[in-house]
Amino acid sequence: MKRIKYTAIVTVMLVIFMTLNVFASPYNLGQYTSVNEVSKLLPPGVKQSKVSESARPRGVFFARADLTILDNGNGEVGAVAVSLFRVPVDEAYITIYLDRWDESAERWYQVDYYEAEFYASDYPDGLTTPNINVSFINQKKGCYYRLRGAFGALLNNEYEGFNPVTDGILLD
Incomplete structure (x- = not known):
């Protein structure tokens, strides 16, 4: 049953991202996403x-989704994602996409991602603030990077979600 719910959530999130003008990469290494005002x-x-x-x-029940990108130095991009719920939820999902700015194409290019699942059964005090802290290592220096997040949660078979996007930072 969890697998079916997860598949449904991932499908909904993919539909959301497909509406963001996603193009196939000419280098077959990932995908380009359009620059947006955010x-x-x-x-x-x-x-x-x-x-x-x-x-x-x-x-x-979904109060807020926070997403932070950090230059950790030495070719490392840090990512911190936090979901905040008003009440404990049944399931939560966080996916973080790392994008690099391609100056020649004037587009963001997805270079990596990280995803995590959280279930109420693993949190006896209640699933209220699932979070992840991850580093994307060996990234090219001298490039701009941003994060896109897909945050989702289920409570009593009801789904809510957010899709925040950070600004681009230059990796020194």
């Missing part, structure tokens, strides 16, 4: 960018 390139020297997306009036 994400911009920050000036050199800025070491992190954070974005929060809060519940809209119709959101019932």
Whole structure:
């Protein structure tokens, strides 16, 4: 049953991302995503960018999704993702996509991702703030990077989710 729910959630999230003008890479290494107004390139020297997306009036249990990108140095991009719920949920999912800015094509190019699943049965005190802290290692220096997040949760077979996007930071 969990597998069916997970498949349904992943399908919904894929449909959401497909509406973001996703193009196949000519190099067959990943995908390009369109530049949007939410994400911009920050000036050199800025070491992190954070974005929060809060519940809209119709959101019932999913309060906020936070996503932070950090320049950890030495070719490492740090990512911190936190989901905040008003009440304990049954299941939560977080997927983080790492994008690199391609100046010649003037597009974001997906270079890596990380995903995690959380189940209430693993949290006896209640699943209220699932989070991940991950580093994407061996990234090219001198390039801009951003994060896109897909946050989702189930409570009593009801789904809510957010898709925040950080600004781009230059990896020194």
